[in-house]
Amino acid sequence: MIRAEWMKFRSVRGWVIAVVVAAVAIVGFAVEGGSQGSCFGNSCAQLTGPGGEAVSDSFYFVHQPLAGNGAITARVTSLTSAVPVPHGGTQRAVVPWAKAGIILTASLAGGSAYAAIMVTGSHGIRMQDDYTGDVAGPAVHTDWLRLTRSGSTVTGYASPDGTHWTRVGAVTLPALPATVQGGLFTTSPQYTQTSLGVAAITGDASQSTAVFDHAALTWPAAAWTGTNVDGSSGPAAGPATGYTRAGGQFTVTGSGDIGPVTYGPSGIGTTPAQTLAGAFIALIILAVTGAMFITAEYRRGLIRVTLAACPRRGRVLAAKALVTGLVAFVVALAGTAVAVPLGQRVLRSHGVYLPPLTVLTEGRMIVGTAAALALCAVLAVAIGTVARRGAAAVAAVIALIAAPYVLSASIPVLPLGAGDWLMRVTPAAAFAVEQTVVQYPQVDDVYAPAYGYFPLPAWAGFAVLCAWTAVFLALALVTLNRRDA
Amino acid sequence: MRRAIRAEWAKACSDPAVPWLLAALVVATIAVSGVTIGTARCPAAACGQDPARISLAGVYLGQAIAALAGVLALGGEYATGMIRVTLTAIPRRRRLLAAKALVLGGPVLVASALALGAAMLAGVIVLPGHGFTAGHGFDLASWATARAWCCATVYLTLVALLGLGVTAIVRDSTIATGVVLGLLYLFPVAAMAVGNRAVARRLEQIGPMSAGLDSQATIDLHSLPLAPWAGLGVVALWAAGALGLGVALLRLRDA
Numbered sequence: 251m252i253r254a255e256w257m258k259f260r261s262v263r264g265w266v267i268a269v270v271v272a273a274v275a276i277v278g279f280a281v282e283g284g285s286q287g288s289c290f291g292n293s294c295a296q297l298t299g300p301g302g303e304a305v306s307d308s309f310y311f312v313h314q315p316l317a318g319n320g321a322i323t324a325r326v327t328s329l330t331s332a333v334p335v336p337h338g339g340t341q342r343a344v345v346p347w348a349k350a351g352i353i354l355t356a357s358l359a360g361g362s363a364y365a366a367i368m369v370t371g372s373h374g375i376r377m378q379d380d381y382t383g384d385v386a387g388p389a390v391h392t393d394w395l396r397l398t399r400s401g402s403t404v405t406g407y408a409s410p411d412g413t414h415w416t417r418v419g420a421v422t423l424p425a426l427p428a429t430v431q432g433g434l435f436t437t438s439p440q441y442t443q444t445s446l447g448v449a450a451i452t453g454d455a456s457q458s459t460a461v462f463d464h465a466a467l468t469w470p471a472a473a474w475t476g477t478n479v480d481g482s483s484g485p486a487a488g489p490a491t492g493y494t495r496a497g498g499q500f501t502v503t504g505s506g507d508i509g510p511v512t513y514g515p516s517g518i519g520t521t522p523a524q525t526l527a528g529a530f531i532a533l534i535i536l537a538v539t540g541a542m543f544i545t546a547e548y549r550r551g552l553i554r555v556t557l558a559a560c561p562r563r564g565r566v567l568a569a570k571a572l573v574t575g576l577v578a579f580v581v582a583l584a585g586t587a588v589a590v591p592l593g594q595r596v597l598r599s600h601g602v603y604l605p606p607l608t609v610l611t612e613g614r615m616i617v618g619t620a621a622a623l624a625l626c627a628v629l630a631v632a633i634g635t636v637a638r639r640g641a642a643a644v645a646a647v648i649a650l651i652a653a654p655y656v657l658s659a660s661i662p663v664l665p666l667g668a669g670d671w672l673m674r675v676t677p678a679a680a681f682a683v684e685q686t687v688v689q690y691p692q693v694d695d696v697y698a699p700a701y702g703y704f705p706l707p708a709w710a711g712f713a714v715l716c717a718w719t720a721v722f723l724a725l726a727l728v729t730l731n732r733r734d735a
Numbered sequence: 736m737r738r739a740i741r742a743e744w745a746k747a748c749s750d751p752a753v754p755w756l757l758a759a760l761v762v763a764t765i766a767v768s769g770v771t772i773g774t775a776r777c778p779a780a781a782c783g784q785d786p787a788r789i790s791l792a793g794v795y796l797g798q799a800i801a802a803l804a805g806v807l808a809l810g811g812e813y814a815t816g817m818i819r820v821t822l823t824a825i826p827r828r829r830r831l832l833a834a835k836a837l838v839l840g841g842p843v844l845v846a847s848a849l850a851l852g853a854a855m856l857a858g859v860i861v862l863p864g865h866g867f868t869a870g871h872g873f874d875l876a877s878w879a880t881a882r883a884w885c886c887a888t889v890y891l892t893l894v895a896l897l898g899l900g901v902t903a904i905v906r907d908s909t910i911a912t913g914v915v916l917g918l919l920y921l922f923p924v925a926a927m928a929v930g931n932r933a934v935a936r937r938l939e940q941i942g943p944m945s946a947g948l949d950s951q952a953t954i955d956l957h958s959l960p961l962a963p964w965a966g967l968g969v970v971a972l973w974a975a976g977a978l979g980l981g982v983a984l985l986r987l988r989d990a
Contacts, residue, residue, distance in 0.1 A: 279925075279928065524928055527924065527925065527927075527928030530920075530921065530924050530925075531917070531921065534913050534916065534917045534921075535913070537913065538909055538910060538912070538913035541909050542909050542910075545909060549814050639807075639908070640908060640909025640912070641803055641806050641807055641810055641908035641909050641911070641912040642803065643909075644909055644912040644913050644916070645799050645800070645802070645803040645912050645916060648799070648912075648913070648916040648917075648920065649796060649799035649800075649916065652916065652920035652924070653795050653796050653799065653920070655920075655924065656795065656920055656923045656924060656944075657792070657795050671774075698927070701927070
């Protein structure tokens with residue numbers, strides 16, 4: 251039975267050419283790239299935080315060395331941000347994750363262990379530590395901040411008036427040495443404005459200025475030093491930073507971010523998912539081929555011969571699905587196995603920064619994408635069996651996968667939550683197998699599938715497509731058994 | 736010409752798929768728009784959200800059905816061999832395709848206008864409650880809103896005509912669907928994939944979907960890759976090109 255179906259597939263030259271074109275398309279898009287970056291050699295080597303992940307660590311720091319246990323208190327009276335405007339100059343804006351507050355850090359070197367409590371542009375009081383930790387503070391208006399150290403435990407407090415304190419969070423930092431650098435900091439991440447379509451995404455370094463007063467330490471008073479901690483890489487010179495002191499009032503201006511690195515429009519470089527952009531063309535070709543594999547039989551009346559030769563219809567459907575799936579898998583695998591390593595090499599040679607991949611993750615991307623494409627082809631066979639019209643099957647498969655993908659990337663069209671929701675329930679969720687990076691709520695970026703960010707983990711996204719395929723195969727089996735050919 | 740139109744009309748009326756397709760177009764468009772309107776929020780001024788694009792988000796799915804309607808209007812005849820009878824009755828290829836375009840375009844235009852009108856109305860009623868207020872710089876009952884509705888309606892009709900033209904070229908509805916939807920969705924996906932901003936912008940300018948949907952914008956018009964009416968012009972060029980090539984090939988080839 252399987253051999254008969256394989257014969258049928260092999261004997262239509264158009265289908266064989268089509269699947270070969272699909273594989274070539276996957277590789278072609280990976281090689282073409284089109285991206286240009288400025289990372290050559292080690293120029294973009296990223297700092298790594300205590301947890302081993304790539305981090306940014308740039309801020310303006312007014313500090314002094316602090317030995318042993320104690321507490322720092324300060325009030326942030328204002329935090330204002332400015333973003334560059336297209337034709338020079340800057341304008342005031344709200345930068346949601348602009349940060350100003352108190353920080354205790356192991357050293358002035360980038361990537362050091364730290365704990366900080368801060369006021370943010372529009373996310374209220376936060377306590378953050380070691381780049382990935384993030385706890386929200388009280389929702390009411392508070393501008394007094396305090397950070398206390400006791401051994402390796404750092405606790406953050408916030409207060410509206412300097413007398414009634416609320417505990418925001420406590421973190422344990424085993425890597426903290428006896429003498430740490432502590433003081434006031436301001437930083438301001440890359441500002442991203444999404445307008446219409448992807449070409450309209452603009453972003454640039456922003457700059458924030460915070461005014462502190464009532465700075466008080468339980469340690470013996472020492473001289474304050476201002477340092478621009480710059481763990482950023484690449485040649486880009488940020489906006490001016492610095493601090494001034496007038497009596498008890500500190501005005502600190504900083505730019506950068508203390509947090510995990512993200513990729514895409516407002517992060518750095520791109521994700522390896524970009525090497526698989528051609529999978530999209532392959533999807534269309536394989537869906538058309540899969541749908542035609544069954545609907546061509548209806549169109550030519552061959553289905554009657556097929557069902558006469560093998561009256562057990564379930565077997566016919568199984569054989570067709572198996573042959574389609576296997577052919578699509580092998581062809582797509584040939585494409586992705588070349589595209590992923592080669593595409594990364596091409597991107598790196600163009601100076602585009604990519605996060606390093608483990609062999610396991612790379613293998614998951616290669617095999618997972620091929621398997622997802624194969625399942626899409628099987629889904630097209632199933633829908634084609636139900637609808638008996640190839641056009642409907644192709645329209646359904648492409649629209650169900652392409653429309654959510656495009657919609658969720660065009661942020662201004664679809665509210666972010668709705669886009670995520672689409673990428674969870676539609677078959678498009680399967681492309682989560684291309685996910686290699688983590689999405690951080692405390693870093694603003696365009697977290698869209700096109701940039702390698704998916705709302706579901708790889709296995710769960712793949713399971714969604716499996717469920718869709720299973721449901722439609724069952725439907726196909728029922729209709730095939732019930733209907734005359 | 737009138738007889739050709741009447742003949743095509745009779746065929747369309749007797750095809751059981753036509754009412755289903757038009758109903759699906761209306762339902763899918765309103766459903767996606769409804770979800771988008773329901774979830775959209777504009778918490779502050781300059782939130783970067785365009786109320787017209789939110790209300791008209793259903794177009795992203797509706798266009799697939801419009802394209803399918805266009806493909807099946809001719810593809811069905813190739814599947815059954817009916818095309819030979821049709822061409823015997825109406826030997827003028829250009830006249831035949833013109834009649835088909837009219838019979839297809841009319842109902843699609845009406846269905847799109849209804850669906851998008853309902854979506855737009857829902858947006859105008861609901862969105863001010865979600866922060867799209869005059870205080871945040873929005874004026875929903877404006878000419879721009881009416882223009883967006885008008886452009887989106889014409890866009891869906893042009894997509895259906897593009898489907899018709901491509902089917903005339905490839906003569907197979909399954910392949911035609913793949914080609915049309917590929918043309919529509921591929922350009923935005925490719926634009927996202929290429930890192931080069933200039934190339935991405937050019938792709939968005941020539942792609943039928945990205946250019947055509949720019950015509951729905953009512954905010955940030957200066958940052959669009961193309962002006963609204965020019966965007967619609969790009970889609971019209973695609974549709975006209977496909978139909979023109981289709982007529983030329985119909986003339987050259989046997990059915």
